[in-house]
Amino acid sequence: MLDRIVHESEGNLSFMEVCGTHTVAISKFGIRSSLRDRVKLVSGPGCPVCVVPGSVIDSVIRLSRKEGFTVATFGDMMRVPAHGSSLQAEKARGAEVQVVYSPMDALELARRNGEKMLVFFAVGFETTAPAVAATVLEAERQGLRNFFILSAHRLIPPAVEMILDLGEVNLDGLMLPGHVSTVIGSLPYQNLVERHRVPAVITGFEPADILQGIHMLVVQVLRHSPRLETQYTRTVRPDGNPRALELMNQVFDVVDSLWRGLGKIALSGLALKTKYAAFDAGQFLDESVEGDGVQTRGCRCGEVLRAVCEPLDCPLFGRTCTPEHPVGPCMVSSEGSCAAWYRYEV
Amino acid sequence: MSRDEDVVRMAHGGGGKLTHALIESIFLPAFRNRILERLEDSAVLPRRGRRIAFTTDSYTVKPLFFPGGDLGKLAIDGTINDLAMQGGVIQPRISCAFIVEEGLSFDVLRRIVESMKHAAEHADAQVVAGDTKVVERGAADQIYVTTSGVAFVSRGLRLGAEHVSVGDAVLVSGPVGDHGATVLASRFDLKLREGFKSDCASLREIVAELISREVEVHCMRDPTRGGLATTLNEIALKRGVRIDVDENMIPVRPEVSALCEILGLDPLYLACEGRMVCFTSWESRDKALESMRSQDIGCDAAMIGRVTAEGGRVVAETAVGSHRILSMYLGEDQPRIC
């Protein structure tokens, strides 16, 4: 299949793989370097860990320092740096921080320790948000008074839209995230694909899925027939998972939100509806969880997330910014573009 | 530098990059000597006549009892293994120091000690000295064991990273990550199939067999924390060589792969407690495999790669035929959503 892609593509094509998990898979399986001469794969903003603003992490850190509070989080967020600290550093200093595999595990923690205030750091795109929504509803059902979430959920289509609207990069096609689309379906992308006339393929995550997805994009380009296709047919349906969307919309409002490295994007984040305010950890914070979007000098994460430059183009890459000492969000998350490049690109 | 730098973090105990940084920045400068600098699994003390291998280790594990072993077995086998990696297989003698948290039940303590007794008997070892301290509730997590071990090294054996040459075969004695998977499964509530257990075992017999068959072994290491990838990196970096491995040839049990998929981890970084990596001359590889496979715990021994050039890195050929750098382990194993 690799050979087929190389043979069939003419000229140098540029495809954006939006999703962080795609970024890692593509680097890990050497697909990026194998196709370098024909197809350039650029990474997009689909790393939910990378795009959480430093100020939000600050807020979670402040909560973790409060007497009687425990923060539960996915492992990915532990090492993300914010203003000189991280959840991992706070844990080392005595804060109660627990890694969980599922938001339900966090609810269990709250249930088992009635005296502790349990805050779940809700990070993730539309793949994760419905699960968190279901957990909030379960907490309500159980009448829990010590379970809270701090939502840092973000939405994919508005971010993709923004990048296309900015028009900073010449993109011949989009590789869309398979699991976000499993939840939201293919319909939400219809508009932006038509408006921008850009080839788009919703792709799975096995190396063979990715190769097939790239091939489908190449074929669309050759035939000059840009449209939205689904490679990941085994789980992606046009209407996605209606129940998941229903729960998500029941519990969350869509709001404007700040993306680390990208700035503010309209209607791109999720906040708990007033109806569920009792579960909002924001009530324990004095200042609002508004972002600062300040980046360290030299750090080009914003441009990397918008595919304007590659990790190697950043002056800090591999020097002051490494996986052990990450400066920007792209190096922090295990699936940030810079982390993937550093670890896997030979 | 950020405030992150001034405290020990869990990741410093992970066996990977941060652990090495800690050793290089705090311990080595204080204790520096030629023997310590080799940073092998045990120290071989020079003396006229039979050389002695000498090692020390601390053991802490959660949960204390897991399928395939417990803290006690881990402590004895771990010590035996560190000695064996430098050829110290003759008459192992071990000392054990226990730090016990107030409130630990006698039953738990007895079970751990019984387990140590059986592990020692199996490896023809004796526990010859010991110590116990009790600390207040909360000052320790149930029980910690620290051991020291000595054993005689067979005459003429020269083992270590410095003896690894370009062209050497890289072998592994069995499937990797079984121990790490067992412990993670219990921590994150995943049920492995009935009968799946940690690979916790003594490597003494498998090493003794290699020695008795006079296989040309250059270096042996048991990959514990940080897993196979970290151990390969340690040797690649120490010796300045490039090691090429083929992921398709590295034995990994399907349950371990599945667990790693669920939690977002890589089996090559999970701990083993009864496996060894073995560097032999290219010509001796088949003899070495035959020798290892003659032992129960070595029945799935396999050649996984070769030392190909000077370099100081580890490169893996992936399942789909491309290549990636296998870097040193970064910190702790945490389940991820990404």
Added chain:
Amino acid sequence: MCLAIPAKVVELNYPEATVAIGGVARRARMDLLPDVSVGDYVIVHAGFAIQKLDEKEALKTLRLLSEIAGHQGPEDP
């Protein structure tokens, strides 16, 4: 954001369930799949099943994937 894996539902006590993947079993929530049944294959993310695996489509893709993996496709030399 997309670590999700296919698993088989082996026990169901809605909304709780036990799923199995290659010899590993774990509880998972089915709140997002109200009409799931024992024996279904689902995609699990963060302890929740987010979609049922379409068997027909899965087989189709599997055939194609194995073609890619190493065998030649019908039109290849």
